Amino acid sequence: MTPVRIPVRNAGEYDVVLGRGLGDVVAEAVPAGAKKALLIHQPVQARRADAIRERLAGRVEVLLAEVPDAEDAKRIEVAAFCWGILGQADFTRTDAVIGLGGGAVTDLAGFVAATWLRGVPFVSLPTSVLGMVDAAVGGKTGINTTEGKNLVGTFTAPVAVIADLDVLDTLPRNDLLSGFAEVAKCGFIVDTTILDRLTADVDTATDPTSPVFAELVERAIRVKAEVVSEDFRESGRREILNYGHTLGHAIEYAERYRWRHGGAISVGMVFAAELARLVGRLDDDGVQLHRDVLGSLSLPLTYPGGRWEALTAAMRRDKKSRAGLLRFVLLDGIGRTSILNGPEDHLLFTAYGEIAD
Structure with missing residues (x-):
């Protein structure tokens, strides 16, 4: 090419x-x-x-x-x-x-x-x-x-x-699919064509020798490049790139980094989708699209129950929190983002219940 x-x-x-x-x-x-x-x-x-x-x-x-x-x-x-x-x-x-x-x-x-x-x-x-x-x-x-x-x-x-x-071309399949969590993220937050390509034929889309694969990598890079060019130091719009990362980073920390990043972020995005549904920002179809796309990439959608306290403590130490308040990037619809500041504990716990296995 x-x-x-x-x-x-x-x-x-x-x-x-x-x-x-x-x-x-x-x-x-x-x-x-x-x-x-x-x-x-x-x-x-x-x-x-x-x-x-x-x-x-x-x-x-x-x-x-x-x-x-x-x-x-x-x-x-x-x-x-x-x-x-x-x-x-x-x-x-x-x-x-x-x-x-x-x-x-x-x-x-x-x-x-x-x-x-x-x-x-x-x-x-x-x-x-x-x-x-x-x-x-x-x-x-x-x-x-x-x-x-x-x-x-x-x-x-x-x-x-x-x-x-x-x-x-020789990257292990699990590593390649893990990386596609970030590609899918770019589809959820900005470029919905990425999701269209993944749902149309996920096998071709994740074949590193296919033109569709190169297109999706390019599209994801362009999303990040455009957002970063607008907000280099994460004082505004760049925060949308943290979609799924608040809980995802907490999972990585709780697992002592034994989980792949993409797997943790996948669970984090499903959690964010469930939270968005609870606060009336995302409909049932939007939540199901998360499960369908990420599931088709063989990424995890759940996390063991009973670990909420440890995850909450890790999230509060995360650099994305402000004055002790948790912040979450949510979707108001596929391709449209917003920020939720300091959600009530019962909402977070309820959303966690939706991903707990």
Whole structure:
């Protein structure tokens, strides 16, 4: 496919490049003044990291930092390991950090880049659906703490995001479907054509070799790019991107990050839909559409009962709460969002009852 450039503006002025065989684009994205680059990657990406280092040889000295998979990468100890490499190699503000991996790795690499010398250039190379449509786009970086997810982080725009669909051809099916939770989210909150494609033929839509798959990834990226361009620091409209994330992040924390992000967000979106129905904002068909779409992606729709107190405590610590009041992004109809501030406890518990198994 011909590479597509999706602009992100008012947030560092960069492009998300989507296509196949984008090795040359990666080389071009490293800033011209860089003499060194730290390439942070997951173990499974070691071979690809070596290939990138070879492609940049002679122009940039590439140091490799292999970090743990998934949320285990987003720890202060791992960030400190990366800072140590930067310090020992005398990295300057004109050098660069490259993040190669899923959303957790690009979050970590962006945070390392944002905090070293108060900011060095960062290139994001997402290798998962989740990373391409969500984590790598928008300039949010962060790590987790023992108190919750993404409580430490920055708003720092990358210099480029390069989404090479070739890397998804061998992605495990469960990982691919998990990432589609964020694609579906973009359909629920803005671009309803995404939902039409998923309900028409979910197998084709989630086949990484199909044109429909590329279309849906592009549509989801465009939703996030447009929202982020309007509201980089989440002071307004960008909050809609948190649809399903208030409860979803609490589930991830309660499960000590053993759940995939997409699975937790899927349950969070069904919960939000049930809450919206309770307060009269979403009809029965809208709730059922959540269950149908997310269920067709083999994503979880329920969570064990009896854990409400732990989830409530985690939600109140979440960065999306305000002055101790919980905030939820809800739908007033498919494709139309609103905010619910400080809902009464009995409404939340009743909505939880609808997803408890």
